[in-house]
Amino acid sequence: MADEEVGEEEELVDTGGAESETAISPIETQKPLAPPKYEVRPGLGEKFQAQNVRDIIMSTMQEQLMGRQYRADQAPRWAKVIANAVRQRVQDLDMKRYKIVVQSTIIEMKGAGVKCGQRCIWDPETDDYADELYRNDTLFCYTIVYGVYLY
Numbered sequence: 375m376a377d378e379e380v381g382e383e384e385e386l387v388d389t390g391g392a393e394s395e396t397a398i399s400p401i402e403t404q405k406p407l408a409p410p411k412y413e414v415r416p417g418l419g420e421k422f423q424a425q426n427v428r429d430i431i432m433s434t435m436q437e438q439l440m441g442r443q444y445r446a447d448q449a450p451r452w453a454k455v456i457a458n459a460v461r462q463r464v465q466d467l468d469m470k471r472y473k474i475v476v477q478s479t480i481i482e483m484k485g486a487g488v489k490c491g492q493r494c495i496w497d498p499e500t501d502d503y504a505d506e507l508y509r510n511d512t513l514f515c516y517t518i519v520y521g522v523y524l525y
Contacts, residue, residue: 383444416470416471421469422503422504426435427464430467434453434459434517435506435508439456439508439510441513442513449481449513461476464519474521483510483514488514501523504518
Protein backbone atom coordinates (compact mmCIF):
# COMPACT_ATOMS: atom_id res chain seq x y z
CA MET A 375 0.00 0.00 0.00
CA ALA A 376 2.87 2.35 0.72
CA ASP A 377 4.42 1.48 -2.65
CA GLU A 378 1.20 2.34 -4.47
CA GLU A 379 1.04 5.81 -2.89
CA VAL A 380 4.63 6.56 -3.88
CA GLY A 381 3.97 5.32 -7.37
CA GLU A 382 0.95 7.57 -7.77
CA GLU A 383 2.92 10.57 -6.59
CA GLU A 384 5.68 9.84 -9.09
CA GLU A 385 3.17 9.58 -11.89
CA LEU A 386 1.67 12.95 -10.96
CA VAL A 387 5.06 14.60 -10.92
CA ASP A 388 6.00 13.15 -14.27
CA THR A 389 2.81 14.19 -16.04
CA GLY A 390 2.99 17.69 -14.57
CA GLY A 391 6.52 18.11 -15.89
CA ALA A 392 5.54 16.90 -19.36
CA GLU A 393 2.68 19.38 -19.61
CA SER A 394 4.85 22.32 -18.57
CA GLU A 395 7.49 21.38 -21.16
CA THR A 396 4.94 21.33 -23.97
CA ALA A 397 3.49 24.68 -22.86
CA ILE A 398 6.89 26.35 -23.19
CA SER A 399 8.32 25.55 -26.55
CA PRO A 400 11.08 27.28 -28.47
CA ILE A 401 8.79 27.65 -31.49
CA GLU A 402 6.50 30.10 -29.67
CA THR A 403 8.45 33.33 -29.38
CA GLN A 404 6.97 36.52 -28.09
CA LYS A 405 7.64 39.88 -29.64
CA PRO A 406 10.12 41.90 -27.60
CA LEU A 407 8.57 44.70 -25.61
CA ALA A 408 9.24 48.23 -26.73
CA PRO A 409 11.51 50.08 -24.34
CA PRO A 410 9.61 52.24 -21.84
CA LYS A 411 9.39 55.94 -22.55
CA TYR A 412 10.33 58.22 -19.69
CA GLU A 413 9.35 61.83 -20.09
CA VAL A 414 11.87 63.95 -18.24
CA ARG A 415 11.05 67.21 -19.97
CA PRO A 416 7.78 68.68 -21.20
CA GLY A 417 7.38 68.64 -24.96
CA LEU A 418 7.31 71.70 -27.16
CA GLY A 419 4.27 73.76 -26.24
CA GLU A 420 3.61 71.77 -23.05
CA LYS A 421 5.52 74.01 -20.62
CA PHE A 422 3.83 75.96 -17.84
CA GLN A 423 1.72 78.72 -19.45
CA ALA A 424 2.55 81.61 -17.13
CA GLN A 425 0.71 84.35 -19.06
CA ASN A 426 -2.50 82.32 -19.34
CA VAL A 427 -2.28 81.53 -15.63
CA ARG A 428 -1.82 85.24 -14.77
CA ASP A 429 -4.97 86.06 -16.75
CA ILE A 430 -6.88 83.36 -14.87
CA ILE A 431 -5.63 84.62 -11.51
CA MET A 432 -6.58 88.23 -12.22
CA SER A 433 -10.03 87.44 -13.61
CA THR A 434 -10.83 85.13 -10.68
CA MET A 435 -9.75 87.70 -8.08
CA GLN A 436 -11.79 90.42 -9.80
CA GLU A 437 -14.87 88.18 -9.95
CA GLN A 438 -14.63 87.33 -6.25
CA LEU A 439 -13.49 90.65 -4.76
CA MET A 440 -14.91 93.39 -6.98
CA GLY A 441 -16.94 95.81 -4.84
CA ARG A 442 -16.25 94.00 -1.54
CA GLN A 443 -15.01 95.61 1.64
CA TYR A 444 -12.53 93.77 3.87
CA ARG A 445 -14.18 91.66 6.56
CA ALA A 446 -11.98 89.64 8.88
CA ASP A 447 -14.63 86.95 9.32
CA GLN A 448 -15.06 86.46 5.54
CA ALA A 449 -11.46 86.89 4.28
CA PRO A 450 -10.36 83.26 4.94
CA ARG A 451 -13.38 81.94 3.04
CA TRP A 452 -12.75 84.32 0.13
CA ALA A 453 -9.09 83.26 -0.04
CA LYS A 454 -10.08 79.59 -0.12
CA VAL A 455 -12.69 80.19 -2.83
CA ILE A 456 -10.17 82.11 -4.94
CA ALA A 457 -7.45 79.45 -4.53
CA ASN A 458 -9.84 76.59 -5.41
CA ALA A 459 -11.29 78.43 -8.42
CA VAL A 460 -7.84 79.33 -9.75
CA ARG A 461 -6.57 75.77 -9.28
CA GLN A 462 -9.58 74.32 -11.11
CA ARG A 463 -9.30 76.77 -14.01
CA VAL A 464 -5.54 76.21 -14.33
CA GLN A 465 -6.04 72.44 -14.35
CA ASP A 466 -8.54 72.94 -17.19
CA LEU A 467 -5.62 74.26 -19.29
CA ASP A 468 -4.50 70.60 -19.34
CA MET A 469 -0.78 71.08 -18.77
CA LYS A 470 0.23 67.44 -18.64
CA ARG A 471 2.33 66.15 -15.73
CA TYR A 472 2.27 69.47 -13.84
CA LYS A 473 1.44 69.62 -10.15
CA ILE A 474 -0.45 72.85 -9.53
CA VAL A 475 -0.12 74.55 -6.14
CA VAL A 476 -2.10 77.74 -5.40
CA GLN A 477 -1.71 80.12 -2.49
CA SER A 478 -3.97 83.11 -1.94
CA THR A 479 -3.58 85.73 0.78
CA ILE A 480 -6.04 88.50 1.67
CA ILE A 481 -4.90 91.34 3.93
CA GLU A 482 -6.65 94.47 5.15
CA MET A 483 -5.28 97.75 3.79
CA LYS A 484 -4.36 99.87 6.79
CA GLY A 485 -1.22 101.60 5.54
CA ALA A 486 1.26 99.10 6.96
CA GLY A 487 3.81 97.43 4.72
CA VAL A 488 4.05 93.71 4.12
CA LYS A 489 7.15 91.73 3.32
CA CYS A 490 7.09 88.11 2.41
CA GLY A 491 9.46 85.69 0.78
CA GLN A 492 9.37 82.30 -0.82
CA ARG A 493 11.97 79.73 -1.58
CA CYS A 494 11.59 76.69 -3.78
CA ILE A 495 13.90 73.96 -4.97
CA TRP A 496 13.03 73.07 -8.52
CA ASP A 497 14.20 72.70 -12.08
CA PRO A 498 14.21 76.17 -13.69
CA GLU A 499 13.87 74.66 -17.17
CA THR A 500 10.52 72.99 -16.48
CA ASP A 501 9.03 74.50 -13.30
CA ASP A 502 7.59 78.01 -13.10
CA TYR A 503 5.16 80.22 -11.26
CA ALA A 504 2.74 83.04 -11.96
CA ASP A 505 1.43 85.62 -9.51
CA GLU A 506 -0.95 88.56 -9.50
CA LEU A 507 -2.05 91.24 -7.12
CA TYR A 508 -5.48 92.78 -6.59
CA ARG A 509 -6.18 95.84 -4.45
CA ASN A 510 -9.03 98.09 -3.64
CA ASP A 511 -9.56 100.68 -0.88
CA THR A 512 -9.90 98.16 1.95
CA LEU A 513 -8.17 94.93 0.91
CA PHE A 514 -5.08 93.53 -0.72
CA CYS A 515 -5.09 90.06 -2.33
CA TYR A 516 -1.99 88.27 -3.55
CA THR A 517 -2.33 84.95 -5.35
CA ILE A 518 0.51 82.78 -6.61
CA VAL A 519 0.38 79.58 -8.67
CA TYR A 520 3.30 77.16 -8.81
CA GLY A 521 3.60 74.70 -11.66
CA VAL A 522 5.98 71.86 -10.78
CA TYR A 523 6.72 69.29 -13.47
CA LEU A 524 6.48 65.69 -12.27
CA TYR A 525 9.28 63.52 -13.63
